[in-house]
Amino acid sequence: MTATTIARAWAVSRSDGLQLGFTDHDGVLSFEGIAFRPEAGLTAQTLVQGLGLAVDNTEAQGVLSDDSITAEDLAAGRWDGAEVRLWEVDWTNVAARRLVFRGSLGEITFAAGAFRAELRGLAEALNRAQGRVYHPRCSALLGDGQCRFDLGREGFRAEGVIESLDEGGARLRLRGVPAHASGWFEHGRIAFLDGRVRGLTGAVKIDLMPAQGVREVELWAAPGAAPTVGNRVRLTAGCDKRAETCRGKFLNFLNFRGFPHLPPEDWLIAPQANRGRR
Incomplete structure (x- = not known):
């Protein structure tokens, strides 16, 4: 029988700067300034990766721990969209490792003291709709690069x-x-x-x-x-x-990023003779 020295190590980083490390090895691994702890109870299903633009997907699950991922933080949404990185690492020499997944946390569910989180790969962003939307209302978000309004102005x-x-x-x-x-x-x-x-x-x-x-x-x-x-x-x-x-x-x-003079939808189905009256 042969034994492997390969372990998996996860780093999860929240938007507020909190970063946690987990591993399926039986001891603490340290690299990239992160201590990957074995006692957190985090495990993962087999990683599914595709060629081209296929979306990587997998799932992480584990037991809630007071000093790492709490039910209160999950309910509050503090872990929504957190960045996730997964390495395969030789636990006898952590310099021998490779990054096999990078993405973010998707839908998170938890019950009976355990959580389950969907992992979304970097290609997930390519599923978003592209191009402009032609609509009377503005398509920009208030204060973004298209709107350009300074929300720090007095009164707002x-x-x-x-x-x-x-x-x-x-x-x-x-x-x-x-x-x-x-x-x-x-x-x-x-x-x-x-x-x-x-x-x-x-x-x-x-x-x-x-x-x-x-x-x-x-x-x-x-x-x-x-x-x-x-x-x-x-x-x-x-x-x-x-x-x-x-x-x-x-x-x-x-x-303004909308089209306020765009004819309403009922104009498209109105009789041809009535269109010129608008």
Whole structure:
């Protein structure tokens, strides 16, 4: 019988800079500035790789560990999209290794103390739609390279403190937010700045200013971890992607990426004789 000295080592890096290493070897391996630990309980199914533009795919699974990947962090989305690298390495000489997979975490599920994560290869990005979308509304994201609007301008970001909230944190009452008109932050973002929800964000569904000094905000979905009274938040103004909003609210119509004069869909099926009347 022959014995192999080849082990697998995984490095998982979150967007906030946290980086963890795992290995299926029975001892700690160290390279690239990472300590790959065997006690984390992370394993992986056989890696499926294809030639050309085929999407690499595999799946990782393991047992939740308090000092590595926790159920709370998974629920909060802190591991969504984390970068993943996999090496095959000679554990007797870690300099003898090769990178066999690089990608990111996809859908993550967990139950009964164990998690399962889909791994997506670098070719996954090629599945996205390419080219422009011809639509009356803007196709850019507020503040991106096409929109070019500076969200750091005065009046388009504001900070406040949670005064009260419903269970789960989908509805918040905020103090200290400037008295912008109701709806100013609808379609915008909220970022949690401290506490157990620090670093989490959400999308604003409803924004109301019912009383002086109080702002009521409802999110499309509650954050993965529950905020608490006293947590600080930052609101960013939202855009509904209409030409009127771009022109009147942001004074940014020169960068509008929609087609506001495009005929509506019913024009295409209207009788030929009626088209000239529009």
